Amino acid sequence: MSEGAAKKEDKPRKFQAIRGTRDLLPPETALWNRVEQTVHSVFATFGFGEIRPPIFEATELFARAVGGETDIVSKEMYAFEDHERPDLAALRTTIAYRNPDVLNAWSVRLYIEQVNEFVRAFEDAIEKREIPATPDNLRALDDLKNQVPRASMIGTDPASNVHITGGFDPIIAGIRELLRAIQFGDVITLRPEATASVCRAYIEHNMQQLPQPVKLYYIGPMFRRERPQKGRYRQFYQIGAEILGGTDAPAIDAEVIEMVMTFFDKLELQGVQLDINSIGCRDCRPKYVELLRAELLKVKDKLGPDSQRRIETNPLRVLDSKLDSEQTIIAKLPHIADHLCEDCATHYAAVKRQLELRGVLYRENWRLVRGLDYYMRTTFEITAAGLGSQNAVCGGGRYDGLVELLGGPPTKGIGFAIGEDRLILSLQESEKAQSRVTSHQSLLIYIAWMGQNAHATAIRAAKDLRNAGFSVELPPVEQKFGKALGQADKLGARFALILGDNEVAEGLWTLKTLADGSQQKLTEQDLLDFLRKL
Numbered sequence: 001m002s003e004g005a006a007k008k009e010d011k012p013r014k015f016q017a018i019r020g021t022r023d024l025l026p027p028e029t030a031l032w033n034r035v036e037q038t039v040h041s042v043f044a045t046f047g048f049g050e051i052r053p054p055i056f057e058a059t060e061l062f063a064r065a066v067g068g069e070t071d072i073v074s075k076e077m078y079a080f081e082d083h084e085r086p087d088l089a090a091l092r093t094t095i096a097y098r099n100p101d102v103l104n105a106w107s108v109r110l111y112i113e114q115v116n117e118f119v120r121a122f123e124d125a126i127e128k129r130e131i132p133a134t135p136d137n138l139r140a141l142d143d144l145k146n147q148v149p150r151a152s153m154i155g156t157d158p159a160s161n162v163h164i165t166g167g168f169d170p171i172i173a174g175i176r177e178l179l180r181a182i183q184f185g186d187v188i189t190l191r192p193e194a195t196a197s198v199c200r201a202y203i204e205h206n207m208q209q210l211p212q213p214v215k216l217y218y219i220g221p222m223f224r225r226e227r228p229q230k231g232r233y234r235q236f237y238q239i240g241a242e243i244l245g246g247t248d249a250p251a252i253d254a255e256v257i258e259m260v261m262t263f264f265d266k267l268e269l270q271g272v273q274l275d276i277n278s279i280g281c282r283d284c285r286p287k288y289v290e291l292l293r294a295e296l297l298k299v300k301d302k303l304g305p306d307s308q309r310r311i312e313t314n315p316l317r318v319l320d321s322k323l324d325s326e327q328t329i330i331a332k333l334p335h336i337a338d339h340l341c342e343d344c345a346t347h348y349a350a351v352k353r354q355l356e357l358r359g360v361l362y363r364e365n366w367r368l369v370r371g372l373d374y375y376m377r378t379t380f381e382i383t384a385a386g387l388g389s390q391n392a393v394c395g396g397g398r399y400d401g402l403v404e405l406l407g408g409p410p411t412k413g414i415g416f417a418i419g420e421d422r423l424i425l426s427l428q429e430s431e432k433a434q435s436r437v438t439s440h441q442s443l444l445i446y447i448a449w450m451g452q453n454a455h456a457t458a459i460r461a462a463k464d465l466r467n468a469g470f471s472v473e474l475p476p477v478e479q480k481f482g483k484a485l486g487q488a489d490k491l492g493a494r495f496a497l498i499l500g501d502n503e504v505a506e507g508l509w510t511l512k513t514l515a516d517g518s519q520q521k522l523t524e525q526d527l528l529d530f531l532r533k534l
């Protein structure tokens with residue numbers, strides 16, 4: 001191999017962020033921070049407290065809450081088995097799939113010895129909770145303990161040789177099957193959403209004993225294996241809020257919507273459009289779904305393959321279709337609002353009245369059904385400007401019964417989640433928000449120092465200025481003043497604090513305003529006073 005070729009091969013791999021994920025970088029992160037600070041302050045004024053649930057949970061939690069037939073659960077989850085004992089799992093794989101030569105008593109004895117060793121370690125690991133003590137695992141352990149002594153008779157018991165010679169030994173086959181059924185870890189999933197986690201936490205911490213309702217909000221990353229595009233990522237961020245317990249009074253639905261709208265207002269988000277709908281309850285929705293299915297079957301041939309499939313799996317989702325060719329067909333389908341039961345119709349009318357009382361503008365959208373199974377009655381979605389096809393910046397709704405579905409007491413629930421990435425995109429599109437970001441950037445002071453005495457003074461000055469809350473850049477090595485001022489300019493500093501031998505000796509520091517080049521001499525105290533007044 002030539003030297004050149006060798007060099008090429010040695011070149012380390014260039015890593016890139018995984019598809020659908022990205023780095024959030026300065027200065028954009030300043031906007032993220034401003035948005036999140038606004039969340040904390042606005043949501044607190046509505047009585048919400050922050051919850052920080054873990055990023056992964058049992059897969060079963062999301063499957064049950066979000067629904068097995070949904071896109072999220074059926075296609076998009078990052079799920080994996082979490083092993084605490086990969087060594088035991090590997091040993092299991094070896095012995096569960098290895099087939100001893102059952103005609104050879106020696107090979108069977110070795111095999112049984114290995115199974116025995118495994119069963120002892122397995123029992124020990126279950127006791128130490130390193131492997132989950134699920135009913136299936138406990139049963140497998142018991143059965144293995146029964147089977148192994150029988151198996152150890154093979155080759156010693158003349159009677160058992162009879163069926164060994166008959167071919168594959170059923171006792172060993174049974175053992176192999178038991179081994180394969182063992183589950184070594186919890187099957188867990190990177191959360192695709194957080195409503196399920198918040199309900200799990202509500203139950204786990206007996207929050208039904210707190211004054212109701214419990215109002216919680218969260219900010220954090222979610223994970224869905226979707227096809228990445230503008231505004232759609234595989235790791236994205238949500239700002240969400242949930243109200244659990246208490247009543248399902250329509251004023252609660254309206255207030256939670258009012259809170260999102262207030263928040264968007266504070267951020268001066270442009271082109272905000274709120275759509276609302278009611279999708280009924282366990283009593284009236286199934287009847288509507290059947291009616292919809294019957295109507296869809298009549299026009300099945302005119303629908304695309306996705307909608308055709310959904311006639312069977314989830315007819316409501318057909319209403320979500322964006323296919324041009326389906327729009328006129330969908331427009332003629334029956335509206336759910338005309339098929340709500342009396343309670344749902346009354347609730348929906350009251351939610352609208354409550355929104356009006358709060359001055360919240362809305363548009364009714366009978367096709368708004370949402371893509372998660374837990375919703376009932378009120379659903380809503382908010383779109384904003386500058387987002388293209390992925391323009392839903394917030395989605396939410398009522399989910400009475402979800403807590404119960406997850407093993408908790410009957411509990412009312414409603415909430416929403418904002419797509420933070422999309423919110424930021426929309427804010428960036430509107431210049432107004434951008435100019436606000438700049439004005440929020442901290443005032444930077446660049447310390448241009450020369451000489452060892454000046455360095456000591458500069459270190460102390462940096463400490464005092466930072467303690468006073470100013471942003472300071474202190475070069476680690478000496479620079480000529482010209483170079484230092486150039487660097488200060490590049491960093492966008494507003495001031496350069498010039499510290500040379502003269503300044504240190506006089507105790508008077510030179511502050512240069514970079515925009516106009518003007519200079520003034522100040523004592524340290526005067527400098528702090530001057531900066532504070534800005």
Ligand code: HAM
Binds near residue numbers: 372419
């Ligand atoms: P969702 O509609 O699935 O609802 O998501 C809410 C918002 O998250 C969407 O409107 C969108 O802005 C953002 N989002 C979703 N997927 C992505 C993605 N791949 N990339 C970027 N942004 C995305 C829920 O998650 C419910 N848990 C909301 C809720 C809370 N309902 C009641 N409480």
